[in-house]
Amino acid sequence: xxxxxxxxxxxxxxxxxxxxxxxxxxxxxxxxxxxxxxxxxxxxxxxxxxxxxxxxxxxxxxxxxxxxxxxxxxxxxxxxxxxxxxxxxxxxxxxxxxxxxxxxxxxxxxxxxxxxxxxxxxxxxxxxxxxxxxxxxxxxxxxxxxxxxxxxxxxxxxxxxxxxxxxxxxxxxxxxxxxxxxxxxxxxxxxxxxxxxxxxxxxxxxxxxxxxxxxxxxxxxxxxxxxxxxxxxxxxxxxxxxxxxxxxxxxxxxxxxxxxxxxxxxxxxxxxxxxxxxxxxxxxxxxxxxxxxxxxxxxxxxxxxxxxxxxxxxxxxxxxxxxxxxxxxxxxxxxxxxxxxxxxxxxxxxxxxxxxxxxxxxxxxxxxxxxxxxxxxxxxxxxxxxxxxxxxxx
Amino acid sequence: xxxxxxxxxxxxxxxxxxxxxxxxxxxxxxxxxxxxxxxxxxxxxxxxxxxxxxxxxxxxxxxxxxxxxxxxxxxxxxxxxxxxxxxxxxxxxxxxxxxxxxxxxxxxxxxxxxxxxxxxxxxxxxxxxxxxxxxxxxxxxxxxxxxxxxxxxxxxxxxxxxxxxxxxxxxxxxxxxxxxxxxxxxxxxxxxxxxxxxxxxxxxxxxxxxxxxxxxxxxxxxxxxxxxxxxxxxxxxxxxxxxxxxxxxxxxxxxxxxxxxxxxxxxxxxxxxxxxxxxxxxxxxxx
Ligand SMILES: Nc1ncnc2c1ncn2[C@@H]1O[C@H](COP(=O)(O)OP(=O)(O)OP(=O)(O)O)[C@@H](O)[C@H]1O
Ligand SMILES: [Mg+2]
Numbered sequence: 001x002x003x004x005x006x007x008x009x010x011x012x013x014x015x016x017x018x019x020x021x022x023x024x025x026x027x028x029x030x031x032x033x034x035x036x037x038x039x040x041x042x043x044x045x046x047x048x049x050x051x052x053x054x055x056x057x058x059x060x061x062x063x064x065x066x067x068x069x070x071x072x073x074x075x076x077x078x079x080x081x082x083x084x085x086x087x088x089x090x091x092x093x094x095x096x097x098x099x100x101x102x103x104x105x106x107x108x109x110x111x112x113x114x115x116x117x118x119x120x121x122x123x124x125x126x127x128x129x130x131x132x133x134x135x136x137x138x139x140x141x142x143x144x145x146x147x148x149x150x151x152x153x154x155x156x157x158x159x160x161x162x163x164x165x166x167x168x169x170x171x172x173x174x175x176x177x178x179x180x181x182x183x184x185x186x187x188x189x190x191x192x193x194x195x196x197x198x199x200x201x202x203x204x205x206x207x208x209x210x211x212x213x214x215x216x217x218x219x220x221x222x223x224x225x226x227x228x229x230x231x232x233x234x235x236x237x238x239x240x241x242x243x244x245x246x247x248x249x250x251x252x253x254x255x256x257x258x259x260x261x262x263x264x265x266x267x268x269x270x271x272x273x274x275x276x277x278x279x280x281x282x283x284x285x286x287x288x289x290x291x292x293x294x295x296x297x298x299x300x301x302x303x304x305x306x307x308x309x310x311x312x313x314x315x316x317x318x319x320x321x322x323x324x325x326x327x328x329x330x331x332x333x334x335x336x337x338x339x340x341x342x343x344x345x346x347x348x349x350x351x352x353x354x355x356x357x358x359x360x361x362x363x364x365x366x367x368x369x370x371x372x373x374x375x376x377x378x379x380x381x382x383x384x385x386x387x388x389x390x391x392x393x394x
Numbered sequence: 395x396x397x398x399x400x401x402x403x404x405x406x407x408x409x410x411x412x413x414x415x416x417x418x419x420x421x422x423x424x425x426x427x428x429x430x431x432x433x434x435x436x437x438x439x440x441x442x443x444x445x446x447x448x449x450x451x452x453x454x455x456x457x458x459x460x461x462x463x464x465x466x467x468x469x470x471x472x473x474x475x476x477x478x479x480x481x482x483x484x485x486x487x488x489x490x491x492x493x494x495x496x497x498x499x500x501x502x503x504x505x506x507x508x509x510x511x512x513x514x515x516x517x518x519x520x521x522x523x524x525x526x527x528x529x530x531x532x533x534x535x536x537x538x539x540x541x542x543x544x545x546x547x548x549x550x551x552x553x554x555x556x557x558x559x560x561x562x563x564x565x566x567x568x569x570x571x572x573x574x575x576x577x578x579x580x581x582x583x584x585x586x587x588x589x590x591x592x593x594x595x596x597x598x599x600x601x602x603x604x605x606x607x608x609x610x611x612x613x614x615x616x617x618x619x620x621x622x623x624x625x626x627x628x629x630x631x632x633x634x635x636x637x638x639x640x641x642x643x644x645x646x647x648x649x650x651x652x653x654x655x656x657x658x659x660x661x662x663x664x665x666x667x668x669x670x671x672x673x674x675x676x677x678x679x680x681x
Contacts, residue, residue, distance in 0.1 A: 024570045028425065035424055043417065050418040054569040056432065056576035175576075192563075215474040219482075254615075261618045 010069050014052065017065035021052045041070070045166065059172035066167040185380050186258035192387040193233045193305060194264065233305055233391075234267040235259060236347075240310030241272050241285050243326070248355040251378060252309055255353075259307075269304070271296070275314045276336035277343065278325050293339055297346050305390045306343070306350035309378065312369040313356065319365045337368065344372045348394055351386040353378040401450045409438065409445035410580075410587045418575035419446060425573070428514075428532060428554035430564075433577030436622025438588075439557040442577075443513035446553060453510045455552070457499035459520045465527030468500035468514075469537050470546075492542050500531060501546055509550035518558040525568035532571070580623065582609060592627050593634065603643040604630050610644075611653060616662055621653040628652045645676050 014021050029051045038044050045066060053062050175185075209224035237259055239252055259268060271281035271291065281296060283289040317324045318336060325332045344350055352373035354361065361370065369375070374389050376382035403419040405411045419442075422429035431439045447454035457468055473494045481488045497505060503512040517525060531537045535548035556572065558564065580588060582605050589601060604626070612620050621629075632649040642648060654660040668675040 022570055028427070032421055032425055037421055037424055046414040046417045047421055050414075050421055050573045050575055054430075054572065054574045059576065211475055215478040219478060257615050261616055 010065075013065045013069045014062070017061045017068070019053060019058050019061045019065060025052050025054075042166075056172060056175045059175060060170055063167040063170050063172065070167075186255055186383065187262055189380055189383040189387055190258055190262050191264065192384065193235065193390060194231050231264050231266060233265055234301070234303065235265050235269070236300065236304040236306045237268070237270040238277065238281065238306070238308045239270065239272050240275060240308075241287075242274050244275075244311050244313055245355070248311075248378075251355055255309065255378070267304075269300070273310075275310075275326050276318055276324075277339045278330055278332035278336055279334060279339075280330070293343075297342060300346075302346055302348050304347060306347040307386070307390075308350065308352045308373060309355070310352070311354055311356045312352065312366040312375070313363055314365050316364050319368060337372075340369065340372050349390045349392075350374075351376060351389050353383065353386060401452075403446050403449050406445040406449040408448070408591055409441055410584065410591060411442075411445070412584075415442070415575055415577065418573055422555075422573040423553055426551045428556050428572050430556045430558065430569070430572040430574045431577060432558050432574070434579050434622060435559060435619075436624045437577040437579055438623065439577060440513070440515055443511055443515075443555040443557075446555065447511040450511070450553075452553070453506065453508065454513060455499050455503050455506075455510050456513045456515060459514060459516050459524070461519050461521070463520050463524065465524055465531075466498075468498040468528065469531060470495050470497050470501050470539055472496075472541055492544075495539060495542055495544075497546070500528070501537070503552040503554075504535065504537075504546050504548040506552075507549060510552050512552040512554045514554065514556045516559065517556050518564065522565070526565050529568055529571065585623070585626070588623060589627065589630060593630060596630070596634070597640070599640040600633065600638075600643070601630075603640045604633060607644045607647055608653070611647075611663075614663070614667070616666075617654070617659045618656050619654075619659060625653050625655065646674060647677060 011021065011026060029048055032038075032047060032051060038047050049059070049062055053059060204226050206224045206226035209226065210222065213222040213224050214220065237256065239256070241249070241252070245252065256270065259265075259270070262268070271283060272285055272287060273281055274287060277293060279293055280290040281293055283291060314326070315324075318326055319340075320337055321335050322333060323331055324335060350373055352369060352375045354366070354375050355378040356366075358377055361367070361375070366375075374386070376386040376389075401423060403416055403423065405416060419429060421427075431442060433439055443454060443456070446452075472491075473496055477488050477491075477494045480486045486493065499512065499514075503510050532554070535551050536545055538545045585605060585608075586601060589596065589605075593601075608621060608626050608629075611617075614620075629649060629652040632652050633643065636648065638648050647653070650663070651660060654663055664675060667678055669678055670676075
C-alpha cells in the first residue's frame, strides 16, 4: 500500500500546488516510466515536467510541489533508491488501452484512485521483475550528465546539481501568472486583445477561394469574400494617478509600457485622471494638459476597448456630488458617477482594473463603480479575464 | 517493452542544447508524441528541429505556419485549377483525379518510407482551431482522401517538433498530447557558448564587451522588440568585420541598427539613452 500512497501523493501535491495536471498526462508519465525513460530522480524531475506541465507559467508551481514532495531526502543515493523503489511499483508499468484512457479522462480523481487500488490488488500476486529498473541504472538513454561524445555541444547548467536543488532555486518564479506582473507578462496578456477573422464584415476578396470556387464551377466566375485578417482592436487606457494610487505607480507604469510597446493594436490612446473622472481628462501624469471628457466621448468611436485603472476608492461625495472633485479647482459641474455612467454607456466594451486586493473591495465607492464596470484585479490572471471580457461578441 | 532501439538525440556540433531539452526530445521520440517548444524569439526553437534531423541523420520536412494556413493543407490539396486547365487546354486524362492530389507536409511525412523529422514552425500564427484540427490525424497517424478513396497511413510516425511564441494560447486538448519544453532565454554563459559556435576564434575581450552591452539593452522594457540571439550574432559579425575596438563597444554601440531593428526602438534608445558629443553619440551608461 505504501507504493500507491507515494504514487498518488505526488499527483495530489501537484494538484494542490495548482499545476493543472490531467489524468491523460499522468497516464503518459506512467507510460514513459514503463518504457524505462529514466534512471534517477534528476531525470525524473525533467521527465515529469515535460509531460505534466504545459506552460512555463506553471514551472514554478511544479518546482514548489516537487520540493514539497521530495524534501528531506537530500542525499542523492537515498533519493535514487527511493524513487527507483517507487518506480518499480506495478502500477507504473501498467499500460492502458485507448478506451481505458478515455474512460479515465471522464472519471474524477477519487474514482481514479479507487480504480488504481483495485488494479493494484489484482497485480500484487504477480511476479515483480525487480531487476527491470535497476538493470538500467546508468544506462538510461536520456543523456546523463557527463556523457560527452566528441563533437557534441552540451551547454548550460552547472553539473552536479540535483533535482531538488534545481527545484529549490525556483528560477521560474517570475513566469508565474498569479503573482506580480512584469512588462513582458502584461504584454503577453494584452496579446489576447485581438479580433481577427471571426469578427467584422466579409469585405476582402479571397483570391484563393475564388479561384477554387471558380474552378469547381467549371470556369464560371464566383467571387468569394473573407474577413480582414488584420487586428482591428483599438485600445483606450484611462489611469488613475497620484494619491492612493501612489503605491501602484510602478505597476501602472508597467501596464502602460506594455500597452504602449504592444505593436499589434490598430490604435492606442491613453489619458490620466485623479480619483475619479470629471469634466476633463489629462494627457500627462502631472495633469497639466487637459482634454474635455465630453469632447473625447463625442470623437472616440464606441468600439475602442476601454481599460480603466484605479482603486475606485474615494469619499462618497467625490463620486456622487457636483463640485465633489478632490481638487477644488476642478469645480466639476457634473458628478463623477454621471461621467462614469456616460463612459460605460458610450463604449461597447469596458473593464475596470483594480490594483487593490479584492479582499478590500467592499467599500462604498468601489462597490458602486463595480456596478458600472466589470472589475478585475490588476494581476496577470485578472488582466487575462479582463481581456477575455473585452473581446466577447455583443 | 524495450526502448533501446529508438534513436537518441544527443545534440549536434552546430547547436548548443541543454540536458533538459535533450531529454524532452528523447521522451517525445520514445513516446511518439509531438514536442512543443516555446520560448522568446531567437532562442533556437526552429534550429532545434534542424539539429535533431542533423544529429539523427533524418530528413527534415518543414511546415511553416502562417495566419492563413489551414490544417487541411498539411494533409493534401486537390489542385482543381490544374484540372480545369487540363480539361480545357491539356491532353491529360482529367478523370484520373489522383494526379491532381498533392500531399501536404504532414501527408509527405506520413508517406515517407523513412522516419522523418517534421517541423511545424510557429503554430501560434494560425487560427485558434488549427491545432485541434490536426489532433485526429496526429493521433491516428492516418487520414482519408475522399476524392480518390485512399487512406494515407504513416509508415513511420514522424518526429514532430512544433514551435510557438505563445502569441496565442493553444487549446488544452492539443496541449495534453504534447511533450512540452520552454527554452529559457540564454544567460550570459550559455550565450557565450552559442556565440562561439558561430565565431570559434572570437577574442574574449570583444565577446565579453559585446555581451555586456547586449544584456544591458535587454534590460530596457520600452522596446517593441528586444534584441535576441540572431541580432546579437549579426551585430558581432559586424563588429568583427568593422574591426571595432572593444573599448568602444559599450560606450558607443557601433552598428546599433543591427541590434534594434525597429525604427521606433532605435529612436527611443538614441533619444533616451544616448548623448551627442561632437559628432558621436555616447551611451549614458556609466562605465
Ligand atoms: N542553442 C543555439 N545554438 C546555436 N545557435 C543558436 C542557438 N540558439 C539560437 N541560435 C542562433 O540564433 C538564431 C535564431 O535561432 P532560431 O531561428 O532557431 O530561433 P527561434 O527560436 O526559432 O526564433 P523565432 O521565434 O524568431 O522563430 C539561429 O540562426 C542561430 O544563429
Ligand atoms: Mg523560429
